[in-house]
Amino acid sequence: MLKSLLNLSDRFVRYAAVALLLTLLATVVAGVVSRQLNAPLAWTDELAQYLLVWTGFTGWIIAARRRSHIRITVFADKLPAGAGRVLEVVTQAAIIVFAAILTRYSFGLIERTWDVDSIALPVSTAALYMVMPLAGLALILQALAEIGDVLSGRRFESAEPGSQPL
Secondary structure, eight states, rough: OOHHHHHHHHHHHHHHHHHHHHHHHHHHEEEHEEEEEEOTHHHHHHHHHHHHHHEEEEHHHHHHHHSSSSSOOOOOOGGGGHHHHHHHHHHHHHHHHHHHHHHHHHHHHHHHHOOOBBBSSHHHBHHHHHHHHHHHHHHHHHHHHHHHHHHTHHHHHOOOOOOOOO
16 A cells, blocks of 8 residues: 555656656747747746756655665775664764755745745745745655665665666
8 A cells, every 4th residue: 555655656756747847848948939039938937947946856856766866885885784774874864854954944935935926927936935845745754764674674775877767
């Protein structure tokens, strides 16, 4: 049951990333074409900024789930297995702290910008920050799962770049 829920959420996040990227591409192309036609669309720059932020956070979630974030493991690979597990738990705990700080302060950003209208779009500027608590929560849950894997002995070695399934 939990595995199918994770697969469903992973699929949803991947589809969201594709939709965000395609929308970002279409927005940028529309902005460039409209400028070339000497009739610039004012909303394309702002929408592209919003989509870029949302795409970045979505990509962060995907990279965390796939364990494909960049890691420099020169020293960690030389550690004994026990020390390597401790280092991994400490690393994941640091991720939890960072994601908790991100989540906590994102609510303040949303609250402060809720009544501020976007310059070129008919939305609140809080829309820019709405993804942050979702990303923070997803990252906390993923880090907790990683700690659980390490403590239970199911530590996953980092995969070779490009070998992760899409």
